[in-house]
Amino acid sequence: MEQDQRLAYALVRTAKTYLRLSNLGLAELGLQQGQDALLRYVWARDGLPQSELVGCLSVEPPTVTKMLARLEKAGFVKRRRDPRFKKQWRVYLTAKGKQIEKDVQAHWTRMEARATHGLTAAEKRSFIETAARVRSNLIA
Amino acid sequence: MEQDQRLAYALVRTAKTYLRLSNLGLAELGLQQGQDALLRYVWARDGLPQSELVGCLSVEPPTVTKMLARLEKAGFVKRRRDPRFKKQWRVYLTAKGKQIEKDVQAHWTRMEARATHGLTAAEKRSFIETAARVRSNLIA
């Protein structure tokens, strides 16, 4: 079909395929869908404000509220009000949240190897660069 | 961050950005999220069986059930049982469903132009081809 000539179609279809497969691995670690994406930022900076997650994840505030509620319920993070700036919540890792980091990173590494199998370094670099240009076209 | 060197990260992030923007345009036409993707197959073959949509969209049966229920409620399609093969439902366009086709295709064309702005034909082709290889790596 002519649709198959569209970059957008290839992009979205491939991303969906990736996410579907990736979620299987995450489920084995006790995580759902985009929870790894959120944890990534908490691993990088323990205690970051909730509002910053909204920015990092490019997602709306209610989405973060729900995700954190579930991650907290599942025992990966806990939230505390900032004592000086009380309208703000900060997100902290629990022991369980810290422990799972290396498993998730191993999962990402495995997924990346599988996705890029048979690509040269140049092909991979070129794909990433084009994706970045497409994204900035869309944001502009 | 090192994450930015991963193809998968670039892929998923760009696709999300695309979908978010695309949905704004679809909303103006009275459609939601993936409803255009489903309609595409009905435009190509009016009266196709519901089960075929499951295959085309690479999605699970309950997802199609829900999407069709909403598209039907919104008046874009109607479903009829196959008279000979009664366990199967077929999906037909309404007048409204037919009318909207050209608007959606114009939307896709606009989005594609915006996404690929500044890319050469070769860059675009190369991106699509790499995406296809990544996808087949993941499916295998």
Place this chain on the structure above:
DNA sequence: GCCAGATAATTAGCCGGCTAACTGAATTTG
């Protein structure tokens, strides 16, 4: 012909995403 198994679709219930409308805290401004 009849019963077992495969197949088409549905229901219930969960998660991630959104918008709209709201609460409560902090800051700006008259």
Place this chain on the structure above:
DNA sequence: CAAATTCAGTTAGCCGGCTAATTATCTGGC
């Protein structure tokens, strides 16, 4: 200082996606 505004986060409710379990309809083998 008080009122208005802006900002952080929540709640409700919708949609697209999933899995698990169920219903209804074929199809095959005995």
